[in-house]
Each structure stands twice: as C-alpha cells, then as structure tokens.
Amino acid sequence: MAHLHTPAQHAVPFSRPATPGHVAQHLGFYGLGAMGYFMARNLAKTRSTHAAAGPLLVYNRSVGKCEQLQKELGTDKVQIAKSPEELVQECDIIFTSLASDAVVKSVYEQFAAALKAKPPTKNKILVEMSTIYPSLAGELDTLLSEIPHTHLVTGPVFGPPAAADAGTLICILAGEYRAKKEVAHILVPGVGRKVMDLGGNLEKAPIFKLIGNSMILGSLEILSEALTLSEKTGIGSGTTYELIKELLPAPAFINYGSKMVTDSFDGLKGFAIDGGLKDANHVRRLVTEYNAPMPAVDAAHGHLLTARAIHQEQTKRGEQAFDVLDWSAMVAGTRVAAGMDAFSNSQPAKVVKEG
Structure with missing residues (x-):
C-alpha cells in the first residue's frame, strides 16, 4: 500500500530524525526584528509538534520585543532570557536572526565564550538565519569548532515579513547532515513551507x-x-x-x-x-x-x-x-x-x- 505524504513532508528533503526514547529539544531564538519576531512567534506556537521542551526562550537587545511576544502568546509558550549567555547555555537549538554581519559576529563571539566557559555535554545546534556574506559563515564555524557537541547550520530564508507572519518562508540550509535534519523538521511546518538543502559547505546557503x-x-x-x-x-x-x-x-x-x-x-x-x-x-x-x-x-x-x-x-x-x-x-x-x-x-x- 502506498504511503500518503502531507505537503509538509514533501517540503522537507530529510527523513525525520531518529528518536530512540523521548527526545525533547529546548529551543531558543535571538533577534526579534521585522522577520525574527514572526519566526520566533511561529516557533513558539508550533513547538508542541516538534517535541520541544518547555516554552521558547527568547532574547533581543531591546527587551520590549520579547515582552510583546510573551504578552501575545503567554508565559507557557515564551520565556525571556536574561542574557545571550543564558540563551545559548540553556537551549539545545538556538536560532539567530540579526541585522548585520558585525552584529552576527559579535553575538557568536558571545556564544562561543559562554560555551567554552561551560562546555555542552550533549548536541547543540546554532542556526544562523541572517543574510550574511558567505565568508562569515566560515569564521563562525572556526569560532565554534573547538567546542564539543556544537554544530553550526546556516539557514537564511526567502520571503518578506508578511510571509514570515504567515509561516510560508522558503528555508535554505547548509551544514552537518544530522543537524540539518533536526532543524528542517522544526522549521516546516510553522516557520516555512519548504526547505532547500545546499549541502555540507556552510558558505553555500549564504551564497x-x-x-x-x-x-x-x-x-x-x-x-x-x-x-x-x-x-x-x-x-x-x-x-x-x-x-x-x-x-x-x-x-x-x-x-x-x-x-x-x-x-x-x-x-x-x-x-x-x-x-x-x-x-x-x-x-x-x-x-x-x-x-x-x-x-x-x-x-x-x-x-x-x-x-x-x-x-x-x-x-x-x-x-x-x-x-x-x-x-x-x-x-x-x-x-x-x-x-x-x-x-x-x-x-x-x-x-x-x-x-
């Protein structure tokens, strides 16, 4: 008998991640700008379908956007991190959506310092969703390469804020295969309508x-x-x-x-x-x-x-x-x-x- 597939399944180029026993990921999001706010909101709203552990933990340089999101969805879906260090140490998968290459580099330097001070003991995935120059992806990878269990995925998106609001973005992923599998099934459905895989070279997605x-x-x-x-x-x-x-x-x-x-x-x-x-x-x-x-x-x-x-x-x-x-x-x-x-x-x- 043929298997029936939902449109969302067709939109994800990876099989579902293996889940031996109960696997729950604590999700975090840094950057609640014109795009990030909607992506974070949709992640928080659909987290129950992704085996997410507890509310989405969010951080933004101006706390007002975090408070706005928490007020919109409630404390059962959104919690506010006190610092970037708390966000990256507490969460298993952290998404970042930031305004410029300089901000991205600064934030990931904070992340790296925090993770070196308290090395993770299980898999941690950082998903960089901003529009950056490709060589910066290599710099971020070098920055994180000495930290155990830590994987970087580049994940820019196509679509205006209205598409982010509607959860119909096209998500582009590059990086380590198993990490991409985890991320793809978190993003679709909810944040995006389709994932495109650009392979293992982290610079390909930004290109x-x-x-x-x-x-x-x-x-x-x-x-x-x-x-x-x-x-x-x-x-x-x-x-x-x-x-x-x-x-x-x-x-x-x-x-x-x-x-x-x-x-x-x-x-x-x-x-x-x-x-x-x-x-x-x-x-x-x-x-x-x-x-x-x-x-x-x-x-x-x-x-x-x-x-x-x-x-x-x-x-x-x-x-x-x-x-x-x-x-x-x-x-x-x-x-x-x-x-x-x-x-x-x-x-x-x-x-x-x-x-």
Whole structure:
C-alpha cells in the first residue's frame, strides 16, 4: 500500500530524525526584528509538534520585543532570557536572526565564550538565519569548532515579513547532515513551507541567499524603470501595474509594484532600505569575487542610495513621510532622474492620456 505524504513532508528533503526514547529539544531564538519576531512567534506556537521542551526562550537587545511576544502568546509558550549567555547555555537549538554581519559576529563571539566557559555535554545546534556574506559563515564555524557537541547550520530564508507572519518562508540550509535534519523538521511546518538543502559547505546557503536577493533587486530595478516611464508617457503606472498582474504575476512584481504605484514606502511594514543596501553591497562584493557582473544590481544599488539620500535630507527638515523607508522606495532614483518627485506618484503626467 502506498504511503500518503502531507505537503509538509514533501517540503522537507530529510527523513525525520531518529528518536530512540523521548527526545525533547529546548529551543531558543535571538533577534526579534521585522522577520525574527514572526519566526520566533511561529516557533513558539508550533513547538508542541516538534517535541520541544518547555516554552521558547527568547532574547533581543531591546527587551520590549520579547515582552510583546510573551504578552501575545503567554508565559507557557515564551520565556525571556536574561542574557545571550543564558540563551545559548540553556537551549539545545538556538536560532539567530540579526541585522548585520558585525552584529552576527559579535553575538557568536558571545556564544562561543559562554560555551567554552561551560562546555555542552550533549548536541547543540546554532542556526544562523541572517543574510550574511558567505565568508562569515566560515569564521563562525572556526569560532565554534573547538567546542564539543556544537554544530553550526546556516539557514537564511526567502520571503518578506508578511510571509514570515504567515509561516510560508522558503528555508535554505547548509551544514552537518544530522543537524540539518533536526532543524528542517522544526522549521516546516510553522516557520516555512519548504526547505532547500545546499549541502555540507556552510558558505553555500549564504551564497544562494544573495543570488536570490540579486533577482529581487533586479526586479525592483525593472519595476522602477517601467513604472517611471509609464508616468512620463501618460500611460500611468496604475495601468502598467494592471498589465504586470496579467503578464508577470510573480509575488515580487505584484507586491513591490503595488508599493511603488501607491507610494507605500513604510519600511517598518516591509524591508528597510538599509537592509537592502547591505544586501546589494554583499551581492556586488560576491560578483566581484567571482567575476560575474550584475549590471542590474549596480543600477539598483545607485537608486537605493539616491532614495536614502533624499529621505535623509527630508528627515533633517522634518518633512519625511516615513520614519524608515522600504527598499521599494528605490523607485525614487528613476523618478528623480526623469524629473519627477521622488516619493510621490501624483505629479501630473507630461503627456495627456487620450479619452
């Protein structure tokens, strides 16, 4: 008789981890930013399906986000660590979702010091989910290599905060096989809808993440140029957006196209422009290292800088519409180059649309 598989099983490229006797993992999460908050929340909500031991232990540099999560789910699902050292010593599997390479390195140095001071006596898995430059993964591995029973998995994710909220991210894993098995079955279902395995080389998952983000950056550039031209010719960006939905109904085109057409550039509800610039810089460094030019990313990088520069000047004058810009605001670069207002699509078209 054929075995029936759920969609979640098909989405995980590993068999379930062997469980001789009762195995319960104590889970921890560091970093409750725009993505991390939702991922941690979904882990805490679905922990009972993963043989998790007790509540999810969380830590964030500003404790307010931890308190918010605990209030949302209750103390039976979320507990707050007093320090990174407590988090890494108390938990069996620790997920980190952090803002920059410098922060990631600093946090893992704290982890390593704590684990060297109190070496673990059973398996411990650290899952680094941030968007980092690939060579940093090797540095983290070296940092942790002398600590017994400790494994590093690189695990970046694809999807905006809305996908993190819905638990439909695509999770990328690289590292030691058995560790990946444990992590994959914790992430799906709940945090993600699919896991992709990039093998044992820890640098491969961060490389793949940057390749994916290069495609998103290129999509943003194409949208920016086409929607700006639509306004200049009198077609109107709204009309072109209707065509996008019919001709190119990809999530990136639909979601970011909508933001550009409606001037919805609130980075607190999306992906902040500083994060976009960090990713663009990582991609440009990667293509330089591998001699694989990406002109679209170069153009996107320039337009991100233009948008940020204009926003900073507006902020100095107290004229900014948003405290933090979404990276879709890079359309400001093509608009300004075309003589239009940076963050407003309401400027009259140069050509009158025929009736």
